[in-house]
Amino acid sequence: xxxxxxxxxxxxxxxxxxxxxxxxxxxxxxxxxxxxxxxxxxxxxxxxxxxxxxxxxxxxxxxxxxxxxxxxxxxxxxxxxxxxxxxxxxxxxxxxxxxxxxxxxxxxxxxxxxxxxxxxxxxxxxxxxxxxxxxxxxxxxxxxxxxxxxxxxxxxxxxxxxxxxxxxxxxxxxxxxxxxxxxxxxxxxxxxxxxxxxxxxxxxxxxxxxxxxxxxxxxxxxxxxxxxxxxxxxxxxxxxxxxxxxxxxxxxxxxxxxxxxxxxxxxxxxxxxxxxxxxxxxxxxxxxxxxxxxxxxxxxxxxxxxxxxxxxxxxxxxxxxxxxxxxxxxxxxxxxxxxxxxxxxxxxx
Numbered sequence: 013x014x015x016x017x018x019x020x021x022x023x024x025x026x027x028x029x030x031x032x033x034x035x036x037x038x039x040x041x042x043x044x045x046x047x048x049x050x051x052x053x054x055x056x057x058x059x060x061x062x063x064x065x066x067x068x069x070x071x072x073x074x075x076x077x078x079x080x081x082x083x084x085x086x087x088x089x090x091x092x093x094x095x096x097x098x099x100x101x102x103x104x105x106x107x108x109x110x111x112x113x114x115x116x117x118x119x120x121x122x123x124x125x126x127x128x129x130x131x132x133x134x135x136x137x138x139x140x141x142x143x144x145x146x147x148x149x150x151x152x153x154x155x156x157x158x159x160x161x162x163x164x165x166x167x168x169x170x171x172x173x174x175x176x177x178x179x180x181x182x183x184x185x186x187x188x189x190x191x192x193x194x195x196x197x198x199x200x201x202x203x204x205x206x207x208x209x210x211x212x213x214x215x216x217x218x219x220x221x222x223x224x225x226x227x228x229x230x231x232x233x234x235x236x237x238x239x240x241x242x243x244x245x246x247x248x249x250x251x252x253x254x255x256x257x258x259x260x261x262x263x264x265x266x267x268x269x270x271x272x273x274x275x276x277x278x279x280x281x282x283x284x285x286x287x288x289x290x291x292x293x294x295x296x297x298x299x300x301x302x303x304x305x306x307x308x309x310x311x312x313x314x315x316x317x318x319x320x321x322x323x324x325x326x327x328x329x330x331x332x333x334x335x336x337x338x339x340x341x342x343x344x345x346x347x348x349x350x351x352x353x354x355x356x357x358x359x360x361x
Contacts, residue, residue, distance in 0.1 A: 014328050015042035019073050019103075021094055022085035023048040023057040026108060030137075031085055032061050034320035040328060047073045070094060074101045080327065081106060087180040088190065092117035095132070099124045104131040106323050110194040111340035113185055115348055118341040125337065133323050133333045134340035136198040137315030138252070140322075143265040143272040147256055148202060150263065156274070157259030159203055164241035166192050167251035174223050174245040182222050186351040188245060189214075189228045196230055196241045197346035198339065199254060204234035210349035214357065217246040224358070230350060270312070 018035050020027055023046055035041050047067040048054040054066035067073040070082070074097075082098035084091055084107035092112045095105045099121065111134040112118045125132040138144055150156050168174070173181050174188055184190030201207075210232050214225035226245040231238060252267040262275040313321070322334035 014040065016040055016080040016324060016327065017043050017045075017077060018081045018083060019045045019047065019070070019077055019079040020083045020085060021047055021070050021073075021098075023050070023053045024085060027085035028057060028060070030316035031083055031108075031320070032057070032063075034317050035083070036061065037317065038321060038324050040324050043077075045073055045077050045079070070097055074098070074103075079103050081324075084108065088113055088184065089180070092121060095121050096124055099128050099130055099132070102128060102130060104133075104323075104327050106133050106135065106320070108135050109137075109198070109340075110134070110190070110344050110347060112344055113190075113347075115341060115345050118337075118344050122337045122341065131323070131327055131333055132337050132340075133319070133326075134335050134343070135316060135319050136194075136335045136339065136343070137319060138195055138199055138267055139202060140315040140318035140334065141267050142270055142312065143267060144199070144202075144254070146272050147254070147263050147265055150261075150274075151203060151256065151258060156261035156263070159237050160257045160259060161238040161240070162200065162203055162257065163255040164196055164199060164239065165251055165253045166195060166241070166243045167247050167249060168192060168243075168245050169248050169250060170218055170226070170245050171248070172245075174218065174220060174226055177220070177222050186347070186354045187225060188223055189225070189243060189350060189354070190347065192243045193228070193230070193347050193350055194343050195252075196239075196243060197232075197343040197350075198335075200232050200239035200241070201339070201342050201346065203237070203256065204232060204239060205236045207232060207234050207346065209233040210346060210353065212350050212353040212357075214354060225354070228350075232346065270314075 018041055020031055035044055043064045045065045046054050046057050046063060047070055049068060051068040058066035082103040082105050084094050086094060088110050091107055095107060098105050112121065121132055151159050173179055173191060181188045181191045213229040215227050216225050218226050228243045230241045250268060254265040256263040264273040319334045325331065326333050
């Protein structure tokens with residue numbers, strides 16, 4: 013059995029909360045090294061997780077370690093140059109979303125990966141949460157009819173990222189939507205075919221001068237349906253809900269409690285509504301017990317765990333990636349439309 017050596021670039025929250033634990037769980041990973049421009053943070057992270065070594069730069073880590081995988085957990089602004097350096101060194105690359113900030117950078121990375129015969133994958137973690145997996149199977153199988161449209165609601169508390177004046181998210185093209193927008197893009201593209209139009213509306217509710225917009229409505233029209241979404245940083249709570257509407261049934265996904273509810277009401281008779289309500293209540297209760305509680309207790313693999321596991325498998329067995337290069341590129345292409353629309357809006361103002 014092949015054992016892989018992993019180097020993780022960036023020792024921030026997502027690295028420590030999801031990526032390092034994900035690789036530590038994998039029996040095919042032999043060792044993990046970390047690097048961060050803040051060498052003290054890198055050393056502390058290595059110590060906290062009992063990792064083999066810590067470095068200040070990717071260059072140093074590549075010189076000292078013969079890595080099979082470079083996992084990029086840096087701000088998106090440097091995804092492309094870090095990925096290209098790792099690819100040229102012959103490493104397979106996994107990275108946080110988005111793949112890059114521009115389609116042209118994605119194309120450079122994809123071309124380099126093909127040239128160097130290595131794999132390139134972006135973590136689209138919500139695709140591998142259990143409710144989303146089940147929903148995709150139900151839609152693709154035709155069991156709940158033809159897909160019509162979907163609705164996404166994402167809420168990040170205003171005391172989180174948006175309140176931090178010097179956080180890197182405010183330097184992204186389009187501002188803070190560059191952090192949550194990729195989730196909307198790749199979840200939408202999981203069901204939408206050829207994109208026809210992307211429309212964006214934005215508004216400011218908080219009075220943060222460094223964040224001109226804090227609520228975004230994004231509508232993505234494709235040849236087979238429409239995705240409508242709201243991404244907000246104006247509330248005091250977390251939410252990640254997805255509604256999927258098909259011709260026979262509708263689905264409601266709560267990606268934080270890990271539940272999926274099916275809706276099917278053929279008429280509005282009292283008996284039908286009562287049966288439907290009882291069925292939904294039972295479905296939610298059983299979902300929470302089987303999925304939500306288990307996930308919270310750490311007994312169920314969540315998105316990052318599955319993507320990392322499948323990425324390692326794709327390298328060892330030379331099989332398809334959990335998130336293909338084209339999927340990563342598609343999400344960035346949608347985000348370019350979003351950013352361009354916001355820029356035009358600012359110019360008009």
